[in-house]
Amino acid sequence: MNGGWPPLAWMQPIVAAWPYELRRWTGADLPWLFDAAQDAEVQRWTSVPSPYTLADALGFLGRADDHWAHGTHLHLAITSADTGLLLGNIVLKDIDWSYRRAEVGYWLARDARGNGVASTAVVGLTAWAFGELGLDTIELRAAVGNLASQAVARRSGYLHMGMEPGGCFDGDTRSDNALFVIRRDGVRP
Numbered sequence: 001m002n003g004g005w006p007p008l009a010w011m012q013p014i015v016a017a018w019p020y021e022l023r024r025w026t027g028a029d030l031p032w033l034f035d036a037a038q039d040a041e042v043q044r045w046t047s048v049p050s051p052y053t054l055a056d057a058l059g060f061l062g063r064a065d066d067h068w069a070h071g072t073h074l075h076l077a078i079t080s081a082d083t084g085l086l087l088g089n090i091v092l093k094d095i096d097w098s099y100r101r102a103e104v105g106y107w108l109a110r111d112a113r114g115n116g117v118a119s120t121a122v123v124g125l126t127a128w129a130f131g132e133l134g135l136d137t138i139e140l141r142a143a144v145g146n147l148a149s150q151a152v153a154r155r156s157g158y159l160h161m162g163m164e165p166g167g168c169f170d171g172d173t174r175s176d177n178a179l180f181v182i183r184r185d186g187v188r189p
């Protein structure tokens with residue numbers, strides 16, 4: 001540990017989330033990312049820009065490396081452990097190393113939905129964040145209208161803490177969100 005957080009810039013973790021794996025994004029992922037992020041649901045419920053350009057995809061990959069180096073947001077590609085096929089994105093964001101808190105976010109390519117991929121990835125990332133990174137608390141926010149994402153939170157063992165005003169994306173507008181939390185010690189916050 002260095003000043004409370006591990007040296008992340010050169011870390012290339014393979015986070016287990018069987019039958020999936022989470023790994024850092026690479027430049028070779030650009031075409032897949034550009035294509036998958038065109039999806040209307042991804043653009044509606046996340047900070048992914050709409051319309052989504054090649055420059056947006058390139059910018060994301062560059063920022064992802066910077067964020068790893070600064071230890072602020074750890075973006076990971078969700079892949080099939082067997083085939084290596086890309087399925088989506090998951091991020092541990094707004095990491096506060098002093099309070100050992102972070103927030104998790106995610107999106108999947110359209111074809112990867114409906115099979116529990118997101119909750120499996122969230123469970124794997126949560127275990128890694130508690131075990132390898134030493135975090136204590138992870139939050140998850142889903143817009144009130146995003147029932148699939150709220151179901152992912154519950155299925156991943158996160159507790160519903162209540163509603164927050166105006167903190168989530170719903171297209172061009174901000175939406176109230178459902179706040180979920182999980183603690184390493186399992187104690188309700």
Ligand SMILES: CC(C)(COP(=O)(O)OP(=O)(O)OC[C@H]1O[C@@H](n2cnc3c(N)ncnc32)[C@H](O)[C@@H]1OP(=O)(O)O)[C@@H](O)C(=O)NCCC(=O)NCCS
Nearest residue numbers: 041042045106107108113114116117118142147148149151
């Ligand atoms: C949200 C998202 C990640 C869910 O991932 P997923 O792996 O496909 O999730 P699942 O299909 O297994 O669905 C999870 C749960 O939501 C339920 N669900 C799916 N679509 C739903 C809908 N429209 N309304 C209500 N429930 C829904 C499923 O039945 C499932 O419930 P269960 O756990 O009780 O079986 C995916 O739909 C996605 O990428 N959406 C666009 C981006 C996004 O919304 N990101 C999250 C921002 S907070």
